[in-house]
Amino acid sequence: MSDLDPYTYVTLSMRPGSAPRLGVSFHTAELRVRAGMLDTPRPFLEFCSGEAEVSISTTGGGPVCDSDVATAREIFNAAARYLADCERLHIEQSAKATTDTAA
Numbered sequence: 001m002s003d004l005d006p007y008t009y010v011t012l013s014m015r016p017g018s019a020p021r022l023g024v025s026f027h028t029a030e031l032r033v034r035a036g037m038l039d040t041p042r043p044f045l046e047f048c049s050g051e052a053e054v055s056i057s058t059t060g061g062g063p064v065c066d067s068d069v070a071t072a073r074e075i076f077n078a079a080a081r082y083l084a085d086c087e088r089l090h091i092e093q094s095a096k097a098t099t100d101t102a103a
Contacts, residue, residue, distance in 0.1 A: 033046070042057050
């Protein structure tokens with residue numbers, strides 16, 4: 001496996017006297033993202049690869065509160081920044097590849 005191969009990295013850290021810490025890193029184009037509404041009704045956001053799944057929903061699985069709306073807004077703003085960075089880098093890298101092949 002090279003450094004550029006797609007992968008999903010999942011870690012679980014458990015230390016005595018501390019809450020467990022779970023980390024999930026998706027580095028794959030095979031990532032699936034979806035959002036919807038559960039029957040309860042509760043909104044959810046889900047990120048899935050072949051190796052891992054992360055679901056986000058409202059606090060305690062209960063009614064939507066102010067902090068849930070604030071968290072959803074943070075996710076939205078972070079996703080917009082991620083999209084802008086991906087688009088910018090894709091354009092820059094495509095232009096460089098075109099220049100390199102023309103040379």
